[in-house]
Amino acid sequence: MSQKLSIDTAALLLVPPLMWASNAVVGRAVADMVPPLTLNFLRWFVALLLLLPLGWRVLGRHSVIWREWPRYTVLGLLGVGLYNSLQYLALHTSTPMNVTLVAASMPVWMLIIGRLFHGVAIRPAQVLGAVLSLAGVAVVLSAGSWAELMALRFVVGDLLMVLATILWAFYSWQLTRVPVDSPIRDHWAGFLLGQILYGVVWSGLFTALEWRWSDAQIAWSGGLLAAILFVAVGPAVIAYRCWGAGVQRVGPTVAGFFNNLTPLFAALMSLFLLGEHPRLFHAAAFALIIGGIVLSSHRRAR
Structure with a gap:
């Protein structure tokens, strides 16, 4: 059962959008150096190696990640194999701003999937919160200008990001289905390692298909290695750890609103x-997005 949004939980959920914003920027920067599905595989393979010293005990013969392999197979497919692959694919034809704009529809998908597949009622406050939050995103992308907003154009990559966002909503709801008494639930490194272990298998399969059916090549450099290490540590291990903990505390719906800060x-x-300074519309956008978060997390007194 989700808890009330507290200051420490809010701080926890601020980390993923910060990391994922940088992931979009870095992913776009190295788009010409490494194929998208390969980048996703390398990212999570490095993350797997980083987590092994912390969570290797959960790999024992009788571990829950083997007994409940269907659960971790699905979590690995949605959260590691598909979402990130689609995002990197999207960045080959779209921009980081467009990708994050499309991902801003996440609160809407969280509400819809929660209602259709988990029987969670949608409260009017959540709908209003979604409207406020999306308005804040629109202010960011338009730089406070209606003409700029109307000038936005969408490409194929944006459609891929729509699919990725829907899959991420399913992934987030699946996190809440892990039993509270599961021996691995509170072992953050082991729980994440279990997901990544299955996810690397999926992303490895997708990468094999990419190299089989395309002219994939990698332009190795120090910059590319640094980028892979960064997306493995920040947007992968740290962001997923904070997101998983936040979702288990307040539920996917409230957590989804934080994504609009991306x-x-x-x-x-x-x-x-670029050496520029924040402007007034940035403050207005922040106020709208935070307003949406606060409103959506407010619970009526019984």
Whole structure:
């Protein structure tokens, strides 16, 4: 059962959008150096190696990750194999801003999937919160200008990101289906390692198909190695750890609203990289998105 949103949980859920904003920027930067499905495989293979010293005990013969292999197969497919593969594919034809814009529809998909597949009622406050949050995203992408918003154009990569976002919503709801008394639930490294272990198998299969049916090549360099290490540590291990813990505390619906901070963080990163300063519309967007989060997490008194 989800808990009330607390300050420490909010801080926990601020980490993933920050990491994923940087993931979109880095993914776009190395798009010409490494094939997208290969990048996803390398990212998670490195993450697997990093987690092994912390969670290797869960790999014993009688471990829950073997007994409940269907659960971890699905979690690995949705969260590791498909979502990130589709995102990197999307970044080959789309921009980080467009990708994060499409991902901002996540609260809507969280509500819909929760209602259709898990019987969770949609409250009016959550709908209003989604509207406020999406309005904040629109302010970021339009730079406060209606003309800029109307000038946005969508490409094939954006459609891939729509599919990725829907799959991520399914993944997040699946996290809540892990039994509370599961021996691995509170072992964050082991729980994540179990997902990655199956996810690497899926992403390895997708990578094999990519090299079989395309002219895939890798342009190795120090910059590419640094990028792979970064996306393995930050957007993978750290972000997934914080997201999983946050979802288990407050549920996927409330957590999904935090994802709408991703385009704001992406825009701010671009500003600082260009040596510019935040503007008034950034503050307005932040207020709208935070307002949506607060409103969606508010519970009526019984």
